[in-house]
Amino acid sequence: MSLTLYNTMKKSLEEFTPIDPEEVKLYACGPTVYNYAHIGNLRTYVFEDILRRVLEYDGYKVNHVMNVTDVGHLVGDGDDGEDKMVKTSKETGRSVYDIAEFYTKAFFDDTKDLNIEVPTVACKATEHIGEMIALIRRLEENGHTYISGGNVYFSIDTFPAYGKLARLDLSELKSGARIEVDTNKRNPKDFVLWFTNSKFDKQAMTWDSPWGVGYPGWHLECSAMSMKYLGEQFDIHCGGTDHIPVHHTNEIAQSEAATGKSPWVNFWIHGEFLLDETGKMSKSKGEFLTLSLLKKKGYDPMDFRYFCLGGHYRSQLQFSFESLDSAKTARNNLVTRVQKLLEEGASQLELSALSAPAQKCIEEFKGAVFRDLNMPRALSVVWAVLKDNDLTPSEKITILYDIDKVLGLRIDGVVVAEVQELSADLLALIQEREIVRKNKNFIRADEIRDILLEHGIEIKDTASGTKWKSIV
Numbered sequence: 001m002s003l004t005l006y007n008t009m010k011k012s013l014e015e016f017t018p019i020d021p022e023e024v025k026l027y028a029c030g031p032t033v034y035n036y037a038h039i040g041n042l043r044t045y046v047f048e049d050i051l052r053r054v055l056e057y058d059g060y061k062v063n064h065v066m067n068v069t070d071v072g073h074l075v076g077d078g079d080d081g082e083d084k085m086v087k088t089s090k091e092t093g094r095s096v097y098d099i100a101e102f103y104t105k106a107f108f109d110d111t112k113d114l115n116i117e118v119p120t121v122a123c124k125a126t127e128h129i130g131e132m133i134a135l136i137r138r139l140e141e142n143g144h145t146y147i148s149g150g151n152v153y154f155s156i157d158t159f160p161a162y163g164k165l166a167r168l169d170l171s172e173l174k175s176g177a178r179i180e181v182d183t184n185k186r187n188p189k190d191f192v193l194w195f196t197n198s199k200f201d202k203q204a205m206t207w208d209s210p211w212g213v214g215y216p217g218w219h220l221e222c223s224a225m226s227m228k229y230l231g232e233q234f235d236i237h238c239g240g241t242d243h244i245p246v247h248h249t250n251e252i253a254q255s256e257a258a259t260g261k262s263p264w265v266n267f268w269i270h271g272e273f274l275l276d277e278t279g280k281m282s283k284s285k286g287e288f289l290t291l292s293l294l295k296k297k298g299y300d301p302m303d304f305r306y307f308c309l310g311g312h313y314r315s316q317l318q319f320s321f322e323s324l325d326s327a328k329t330a331r332n333n334l335v336t337r338v339q340k341l342l343e344e345g346a347s348q349l350e351l352s353a354l355s356a357p358a359q360k361c362i363e364e365f366k367g368a369v370f371r372d373l374n375m376p377r378a379l380s381v382v383w384a385v386l387k388d389n390d391l392t393p394s395e396k397i398t399i400l401y402d403i404d405k406v407l408g409l410r411i412d413g414v415v416v417a418e419v420q421e422l423s424a425d426l427l428a429l430i431q432e433r434e435i436v437r438k439n440k441n442f443i444r445a446d447e448i449r450d451i452l453l454e455h456g457i458e459i460k461d462t463a464s465g466t467k468w469k470s471i472v
């Protein structure tokens with residue numbers, strides 16, 4: 001079964017074949033480390049993780065490179081606004097280096113919690129200034145740059161294919177109302193490669209360059225670092241859909257204009273947005289949705305991962321706590337069902353030992369994930385396997401462990417639930433609660449429920465009396 005993926009460049013599904021049959025070269029735009037990642041950002045990293053896992057499941061070795069933006073990302077993608085790192089530094093009084101270190105660690109803690117595989121190379125922009133300067137030099141030699149007002153600009157009029165990814169209609173381009181008009185630009189879509197004429201008094205991070213002391217434009221780092229680690233042409237480049245019209249468009253222009261080779265990248269794969277109740281998820285609204293916040297509210301990071309798998313990566317996904325609760329319930333059910341299989345003595349078999357109906361389940365799973373990463377369909381295979389009476393417990397476990405290499409829900413970490421004895425004190429509390437409920441003293445009944453919860457015991461009132469279970 002061949003892997004097909006939606007290529008934004010072609011606007012269609014295409015069969016995937018890598019340039020080097022042994023190794024897929026994949027670049028994903030990484031975080032700007034001026035704040036915590038919000039759960040929208042994390043949805044994109046979960047989608048990229050699924051992509052990588054599907055490639056690995058298909059037998060490829062994946063060289064996965066991700067940048068960490070610790071300089072040069074302005075508040076607006078069109079060279080407008082302040083540098084995000086400098087802005088946080090001013091607001092908090094901490095150095096930009098401190099901020100970068102703190103939020104880089106926070107980012108990788110989040111991705112670890114979400115069982116997102118660590119990139120083969122995670123590279124910082126500030127450690128690749130030399131490569132960026134070399135790339136500007138190549139662009140300069142090829143006649144694609146000009147200097148104006150002290151900054152070095154990329155001239156999009158020297159690159160006729162500009163805008164091909166987003167299918168931009170350049171005839172309609174005007175100095176947009178959204179972006180600040182930079183009067184140094186010959187064309188409003190030209191973009192900065194090197195700032196020397198910083199708009200800000202305190203640009204904390206600057207480097208010497210042939211054009212003077214300054215710092216790189218944001219788009220440059222992804223071209224310079226991806227080509228350093230993956231070569232001048234490679235297989236896949238991904239990120240969120242917001243990157244299509246500006247960031248990725250500019251990356252293509254810089255890279256293809258520098259090397260003269262096209263296409264720079266064969267597959268462009270973009271993940272759609274996670275929306276909150278206001279529409280766009282943003283970090284500028286005070287308290288925003290982070291993984292730590294979800295954990296504080298009692299969710300397991302795997303609940304969020306399960307929630308993400310419930311939507312196709314090319315569809316927008318609406319976040320709400322109700323939907324997260326549903327994902328949590330479904331995942332808990334999955335864990336309980338797996339525990340039951342293990343209690344029944346299920347154990348992992350060789351895949352080759354599976355019966356024809358079991359093999360068919362794996363084929364159905366492949367049919368879902370190899371057709372443009374259809375994770376909602378993949379999840380329905382999980383439930384079909386659990387309900388299938390033709391499969392033995394060991395076959396079910398074997399299939400689930402196998403497909404969890406892609407789902408990444410840590411199914412193989414599920415263990416048989418420990419049979420726990422209740423201490424005499426807690427048992428006495430449950431008995432007291434039954435009595436006070438009969439006497440309609442619901443205040444005390446609720447108090448006891450809370451005390452039990454603090455001890456990790458959840459109770460349920462049923463017709464045949466109070467049932468309890470351990471939730472730790």
Ligand code: AMP
Binds near residue numbers: 044
């Ligand atoms: P940033 O740290 O802002 O550069 O963004 C990191 C990644 O998250 C990029 O690939 C963005 O395209 C992506 N992204 C930003 N906002 C959202 C959102 N609300 N939903 C999904 N992905 C997002």
Ligand code: ZN
Binds near residue numbers: 028030222251
């Ligand atoms: Zn990028």
